[in-house]
Every structure is written in C-alpha cells, then in structure tokens.
Amino acid sequence: MAGGLVALLDDIAAMAKLSAASLDDVAGAAGRAGAKAAGVVIDDTAVTPTYVTGLSPTRELPIIWKIAKGSARNKLLFLLPAALVLSAFAPWAITPILMAGGAFLCFEGVEKILHALSPHHDGDEAAAITDPAELEARQVAGAIRTDLILSGEIMAIALGELGDQTLLNQGIALGIVAVAITAGVYGLVALIVKMDDIGLHLAKKPGTAALGRGMVAAMPRVLSALSIIGTAAMLWVGGGIIVHGMEEFGLEALPHAIHHAAEVAGEATGALSGVVTWAVNAMGAAVVGIVVGGVVVGLLKLVPGKKH
Structure with a gap:
C-alpha cells in the first residue's frame, strides 16, 4: 500500500515537472515570438493615435478602449484560430494571405498621402461627417479594420517562431x-x-509647471509626427510583407537588391550599422509599398460606380 502511494506520488511529481517544463517552453516561446513581432507593434502604436485626433478629449479614452476591445477580439477570436488551422492544414496559404493584407496596408498608406496632398478631395468622407457619434463610429471601425491587418502580421510572425x-x-x-x-x-x-x-495637471504645480507647459505645447507636434509615422508605417510594413512574400515565392531579385543596399549602407556607417541597415530596409520596403498601393488605388478607380 505504502509502495503504491509512493509510486503514485512519484508519478504526480513527474507530471508536475513535465507541466512546469511545458509552461516554461510556452513562456519562452511566447517571449521570443513577441520580440520578433516588435517592429509591427511599433507600427501599430504609431498608427492608432491618429484615429482620435480631432475628436473630443472626453471621448479619447473610451474610443481607445473600444479599439482595444476590437483588437483583442481580432486576435483571440479570429486570427488565433485561423492561424492554428492554417498551420495545421494549409501552411502554404499563410504567405498569400499576408501579401493580400500587405497590399491593403499599402493602399491605406497611399490613400492617406493622396488625401493629405488634396485636403479638399471630394471623396474625403470624414470632412463631410458632422455628427460626432457617426464620426467616432467611423474612426473606431477604421482603426479596428487596420488593426486586423497589423494584428494578422503580428500573429503570423509570432506563429513563425x-x-x-x-x-x-x-x-x-x-x-x-x-x-x-x-x-x-x-x-x-x-x-x-x-x-x-x-x-495641464503638472502645469498647476509650482515644481513642475515648466515641464507641464512644455508637454502641453509639444503634444500637437507629437500627434502630427505620429500621424506621419503611422502613414509611413503602413507603407513600410505593407511593403515589407510584399517583399518577404516575393522571397517565399522565389522572386528574389528585388528583395536581394534591397537587402544588399541595406548591408552596404550598414557596413559603411560603423557603430550605426544596425540602425542604418534597418532604415534602408524600411525605406526600400516603403518604396515598394508606395508602388503597390498606387497600383491598387489605380485599379480601384477603374471599378464602375465606385466613389473616389
């Protein structure tokens, strides 16, 4: 009886060690996967604040909460199961799906550039919306739609690890x-x-008044810069997905040219090698993004009955 109990306890201890090791593996894998997707996370962070710019300050946090819930829903209810199904049954489909998402990001980036260059563009729907609730709903929907693409890239990169x-x-x-x-x-x-x-809160306190005023004065410039970074992020992430997809399909001439240019530029800059290599790769991907986005915009203009 005692021997059986000892054997049972040994089995439980072995199972506990196995479970702990498995949890360590999962935690380590999650950490590696999250780190690998850090570049897209930065892009996501830069893009999102643009969706609350110009809206009532009292609605900023509720809007972000709505977008965050939509983002979590995108990842957990749609993308996670889809990623596992594709990984198990159709791994060949992951790259084409990612490239389609990349093309959509390129399209969105080029659209933003065109609207910025033509602020009175007839198709600018946001300018025609006067109802705050309708504008908020439109911005939230747009943010969640863009998040779906960025989250899809994050989950795909993570799955690859x-x-x-x-x-x-x-x-x-x-x-x-x-x-x-x-x-x-x-x-x-x-x-x-x-x-x-x-x-504003810090500006009311004697010891931090100067800091507070500086923060308030800087915020319009920060948000404006984030808007530019967000548009650039759409282009370099979308273009990067296209470039990576071309490599996967054996179309290596353009990806090789971008990577080679980045390596040469990095080797010529010494201590700044890593930053310069990344920047040249990003610029190359952004150029690809502009071309792909421009082609998509042009094709959509050929669709009968579509408003532009």
Missing part, C-alpha cells in the same frame, strides 16, 4: 502574445493621447 511547439502550446503562446501586445500597445496609446491632460 513557434514551429517547434505542439499545436496546443502554439495556441497558448499565441494567446499570451495577443493579450500582452494588445495591453501594451493600447496602454501606451492611452498614455500618448492623454499627455496633454497630464501636462
């Missing part, structure tokens, strides 16, 4: 990545858009 994991561990790790990245991105976005309110 989990090839050595079981399907269950892949699902758990992707869930961890989804929750952590959503909380991190939208927590930071909330902080960015409320910096002016924080500045």
Whole structure:
C-alpha cells in the first residue's frame, strides 16, 4: 500500500515537472515570438493615435478602449484560430494571405498621402461627417479594420517562431502574445493621447509647471509626427510583407537588391550599422509599398460606380 502511494506520488511529481517544463517552453516561446513581432507593434502604436485626433478629449479614452476591445477580439477570436488551422492544414496559404493584407496596408498608406496632398478631395468622407457619434463610429471601425491587418502580421510572425511547439502550446503562446501586445500597445496609446491632460495637471504645480507647459505645447507636434509615422508605417510594413512574400515565392531579385543596399549602407556607417541597415530596409520596403498601393488605388478607380 505504502509502495503504491509512493509510486503514485512519484508519478504526480513527474507530471508536475513535465507541466512546469511545458509552461516554461510556452513562456519562452511566447517571449521570443513577441520580440520578433516588435517592429509591427511599433507600427501599430504609431498608427492608432491618429484615429482620435480631432475628436473630443472626453471621448479619447473610451474610443481607445473600444479599439482595444476590437483588437483583442481580432486576435483571440479570429486570427488565433485561423492561424492554428492554417498551420495545421494549409501552411502554404499563410504567405498569400499576408501579401493580400500587405497590399491593403499599402493602399491605406497611399490613400492617406493622396488625401493629405488634396485636403479638399471630394471623396474625403470624414470632412463631410458632422455628427460626432457617426464620426467616432467611423474612426473606431477604421482603426479596428487596420488593426486586423497589423494584428494578422503580428500573429503570423509570432506563429513563425513557434514551429517547434505542439499545436496546443502554439495556441497558448499565441494567446499570451495577443493579450500582452494588445495591453501594451493600447496602454501606451492611452498614455500618448492623454499627455496633454497630464501636462495641464503638472502645469498647476509650482515644481513642475515648466515641464507641464512644455508637454502641453509639444503634444500637437507629437500627434502630427505620429500621424506621419503611422502613414509611413503602413507603407513600410505593407511593403515589407510584399517583399518577404516575393522571397517565399522565389522572386528574389528585388528583395536581394534591397537587402544588399541595406548591408552596404550598414557596413559603411560603423557603430550605426544596425540602425542604418534597418532604415534602408524600411525605406526600400516603403518604396515598394508606395508602388503597390498606387497600383491598387489605380485599379480601384477603374471599378464602375465606385466613389473616389
């Protein structure tokens, strides 16, 4: 009896060690996957504040909360199951789907540039909306739509780092990545858009008045810069997806030219090699994004009955 109990306890201890090791594997894999997707996370953070610019300050946090919920829903209810199904049954379909999403991001980026160059563009729907509730709903829907593409890229990149994991561990790790990245991105976005309110609070205190006034004065420039960064992010992320997809399909001439130019520029700049290499790769991807986005815009103009 005692021997049987000892054997049972040994089995339980072995199972506990196995479970702990599995959890360590999942946590480590989630960490690696999240780090690999950091570039797209930065893009997501830059894009989102543009969707609350010009809206009532009292609605900023509620709008961000709505977008955050939509982002979590995108990742956990749609993208995570889709990623696991594709990984298990149709891994060949992941690259074409990502390239389609990349083309959509390129299209959105070029559209923003065209609207910025033509502020009185007849097709600018936002300018025609006077109802704050309607404008808010439009902005939230647009943000969640764009988030779906960025989140899809995040989840796909993360999935690529989990090839050595079981399907269950892949699902758990992707869930961890989804929750952590959503909380991190939208927590930071909330902080960015409320910096002016924080500045006003600090400006009322003698010891921090100068800092507070400086923060308030800087925020319009910060939000304007984020709008530009967000548009650039759409182009370099979308173009980067296209370039990577071309490599996957064996069309390596253009990707090789961009990577080679980046390596040469990096080697010529010494200590700044890493930054310069990344910047040249990003600029090359952005050029590709502008071309692809321009082609999509041009094709859509040929669609009968579509408003432009």
